[in-house]
Amino acid sequence: MGLTEYSECAKSFPRSSNLTRHQLIHTGERPHQCSECGKRFNLSSYLTKHQLIHTGEKPHQCLECGKSFRQLSDLARHQLIHTQEKPHRCPECGKSFTQFSNLTQHRLTHTVEKPHQCSECGKRFSVSSYLTMHQRIHTGERPHQCLECGKSFARSSNLTQHRLIHMVEKPHRCLECGKSFNLSSDMTKHQLVHMQEKPHQCSECGKSFTRLSNLTQHRLIHTGEKPHQCLECGKSFTRSSNLTKHQRIHPREKPHQCSQCGKSFTQFRHLAWHQLSHRRKSTCVLTVCKDLPALLKTGPAPVHPLPGAFIILPAVQGLGTSTCLGPTSVCIQANMPVDCHNSSTFVRPV
Numbered sequence: 001m002g003l004t005e006y007s008e009c010a011k012s013f014p015r016s017s018n019l020t021r022h023q024l025i026h027t028g029e030r031p032h033q034c035s036e037c038g039k040r041f042n043l044s045s046y047l048t049k050h051q052l053i054h055t056g057e058k059p060h061q062c063l064e065c066g067k068s069f070r071q072l073s074d075l076a077r078h079q080l081i082h083t084q085e086k087p088h089r090c091p092e093c094g095k096s097f098t099q100f101s102n103l104t105q106h107r108l109t110h111t112v113e114k115p116h117q118c119s120e121c122g123k124r125f126s127v128s129s130y131l132t133m134h135q136r137i138h139t140g141e142r143p144h145q146c147l148e149c150g151k152s153f154a155r156s157s158n159l160t161q162h163r164l165i166h167m168v169e170k171p172h173r174c175l176e177c178g179k180s181f182n183l184s185s186d187m188t189k190h191q192l193v194h195m196q197e198k199p200h201q202c203s204e205c206g207k208s209f210t211r212l213s214n215l216t217q218h219r220l221i222h223t224g225e226k227p228h229q230c231l232e233c234g235k236s237f238t239r240s241s242n243l244t245k246h247q248r249i250h251p252r253e254k255p256h257q258c259s260q261c262g263k264s265f266t267q268f269r270h271l272a273w274h275q276l277s278h279r280r281k282s283t284c285v286l287t288v289c290k291d292l293p294a295l296l297k298t299g300p301a302p303v304h305p306l307p308g309a310f311i312i313l314p315a316v317q318g319l320g321t322s323t324c325l326g327p328t329s330v331c332i333q334a335n336m337p338v339d340c341h342n343s344s345t346f347v348r349p350v
Contacts, residue, residue: 037171039184053184056175074199081201102203105219121231137231 021043024030030040032047036054041047049071052058058068060075064082069075077099080086086096088103092110097103114124116131120138125131133155136142142152144159148166153159170180172187176194181187189211192198198208200215204222209215217239220226226236228243232250237243254264256271260278265271 037173037184039171050184053187054175077199097203098201099203106203121229123229 024042030042032041032044033039034041034047034050034054036051039050041050052070058070060070060072061068062075062078062082064079067078069078080098086098088097088100090096090103090106090110092107095106097106108126114126116125116128117123118125118131118134118138120135123134125134136154142154144154144156145152146159146162146166148163151162153162164182170182172181172184173179174181174187174190174194176191179190181190192210198210200210200212201208202215202218202222204219207218209218220238226238228238228240229236230243230246230250232247235246237246256268257264258271258274258278260275263274265274
């Protein structure tokens with residue numbers, strides 16, 4: 001039997017039916033429509049798989065534990081748990097994995113080359129598109145704009161997520177609880193709550209997760225990777241939320257100003273500690289119990305600081321500058337003459 005060639009892309013097929021199916025890629029035609037939600041597909045087999053979401057049918061059952069699945073590929077992936085088989089082997093180090101996606105993720109650890117470098121901060125990337133997205137952090141460029149409200153985004157995926165706000169129709173309905181969703185992918189994620197299924201398993205420790213994003217975040221524990229880097233000081237973090245918290249130490253605004261010398265601080269507590277430097281040298285800054293009178297006499301005197309307290313003794317003739325004895329949680333014998341009758345301030349660090 002001769003091959004049938006398609007004139008658009010010159011690709012050949014052994015059967016005319018295969019050619020007809022391939023032509024749908026170029027035409028964009030989706031003749032097979034779901035009667036439940038109206039979603040269309042280019043192949044009838046895709047429609048059949050999709051309709052299982054509405055019917056709740058799970059025709060593929062595991063003979064080991066009785067668990068059922070909608071798709072045969074999901075059953076095959078599940079059965080690896082029972083067989084402990086790891087068919088996907090890394091050619092670099094020989095490590096094996098149950099799923100090909102886990103192997104793909106692992107092989108990135110062997111890829112050292114990152115030819116695409118950011119001219120602003122020097123960070124390197126293996127793919128040029130990653131560099132392009134990264135550079136928008138420096139330029140502030142947001143090329144993806146919402147036609148409804150005009151809001152712009154750095155990534156197209158963020159725009160897609162945002163546009164759901166403007167969509168009223170939610171065609172994808174959960175058969176378990178009746179909750180509706182804009183996207184079928186969101187409904188699929190939601191249904192995991194009812195199924196209690198955790199299909200994404202960590203190849204290192206075996207822990208499973210309902211979402212791939214949670215597994216990706218968990219893997220950082222094993223790899224030690226810290227992808228979120230502070231552009232100010234270069235410190236890196238595993239979570240973007242931790243980076244956000246860290247970046248608060250770099251703000252340019254310093255709203256808390258000292259009325260004595262004009263020096264400004266980012267936080268009020270830093271100003272409070274700074275202002276202590278303007279006080280009289282005879283001032284004791286202590287966090288002590290009620291044994292304070294004993295400290296104010298010449299000779300040995302017990303000081304009982306609270307846990308985590310700083311004890312700052314003033315400058316005394318012959319002893320030089322003030323001395324900080326904290327933080328501490330033990331009993332300290334103050335063996336020096338101190339005269340603090342003029343004023344005493346009790347402070348605890350925040």
